[in-house]
Amino acid sequence: MMKITPREASTSAFGQTGVFRGHIHFENPTLSKYAWPLCDIRGAQPGPRLCVTAGVHVNEVSSMEAAVRLQSLFDPQTMRGTVSIIPLVNLPAYGKFTQYNCPEDDKNINFTFPGDPKGSFSEVLCDVLLNVWAEGAECYIDLHGGDLREKVSKFVMFQPTGEPELDAEKEKLARCFDAEIVMALPQKLLSAPGRAPTGFANAGRISIMSEAGANGIYDEESISFHVDGVLNIAAELGITDHRIQPTRAQILCNEYLWLESPESGQFHTTLVPGQAVTKGQILGAIYDVFGCKVDDVLSPKDALVLWRMTHPTAVAGSPLLALAIRAESPAS
Ligand SMILES: [Zn+2]
CATH class of the missing domain: 3.40.630.10 (Zn peptidases)
Structure with a gap:
């Protein structure tokens, strides 16, 4: 084999x-x-x-x-x-x-x-x-x-x-x-x-x-x-004996949401991966090449930012970022 x-x-x-x-x-x-x-x-x-x-x-x-x-x-x-x-x-x-x-x-x-x-x-x-x-x-x-x-x-x-x-x-x-x-x-x-x-x-x-x-x-x-x-x-x-103690929050989440760009354009955001966001919060906005805002991008839920694109160019339907939903939050 x-x-x-x-x-x-x-x-x-x-x-x-x-x-x-x-x-x-x-x-x-x-x-x-x-x-x-x-x-x-x-x-x-x-x-x-x-x-x-x-x-x-x-x-x-x-x-x-x-x-x-x-x-x-x-x-x-x-x-x-x-x-x-x-x-x-x-x-x-x-x-x-x-x-x-x-x-x-x-x-x-x-x-x-x-x-x-x-x-x-x-x-x-x-x-x-x-x-x-x-x-x-x-x-x-x-x-x-x-x-x-x-x-x-x-x-x-x-x-x-x-x-x-x-x-x-x-x-x-x-x-x-x-x-x-x-x-x-x-x-x-x-x-x-x-x-x-x-x-x-x-x-x-x-x-x-x-x-x-x-x-x-x-x-x-x-x-x-x-x-x-x-x-x-x-x-x-049990392979080795040495442990390193975790220091970060280790927040348990059980839903992984991909947020796609509603329009093509430039996505402007200051989101930092790992940060908490709330339902309805403006996560960023899409601008056209004339500097006019095309659309806001809102958070659909209370969530944590798993990752985001750093390159601002966004293509309609392609992912901008992903959100993690806490396991203990009620279904909505
Ligand atoms: Zn990878």
Whole structure:
């Protein structure tokens, strides 16, 4: 199902105690042109398997840098189990600076899990990540945040399925990230291909997705958010012992609203991701190229700003921002 080749400077052989760095080739012919970078850190003692990916969106560089730094933050001599890291998933987009989609099939890998072994490139890739590379893993973490035109709050997502014990376990792992917002993705998402947490949930498994970053820029706070969250999940699973205490509010939300631009124009806003807004509040306004206001954009509910576009150019029907609704707020 897959072939592993070492990088010359790799410190250990694949499958042995130590840090392996090399490449992973998946056998499905749809993926045969590519070999994915892989760092597989194996502890001297047996234990759980934790899989980590970044670079599903290649401009979300703080999350990708976190996946690089994590490679040297585990000690094979003291850890229990395995941490396996693919720091760059969307290989066809690398160096092309493609936003959101995979150039091989123009699909957004992030909304393609659990994938399909007989499908297009992104569908096959999601299938092998879930069923081949991460087979048997206790948890799969997908790191994201901050494509070229957007700024995101520090948030984390998990996908409940209505099974109380499993949902509680997912929430506990999500809360390992020092997040402003903890998003329990709505269960209606389970009926379609989606993010890794949704695809894994449909397979009865656990995936957590973290978001932090902005505009294709490295920032240390976002890098640390991702790094510390993964280290905390490793500790929660029993792979390591060291925990870092969360300091942010970790507000539980259970609805994810995308706000689309009502008109084309320039969107002017001062919203800061993470901030609270109230129902009816003016979030910003669309202006035409003569400087005339075309439309106000209002908040449909009391909410928290998950992320927003930083580039002001808005296209009618395309997203301007997203809102998170607190789990405890009454349905309206
Ligand atoms: Zn992303």
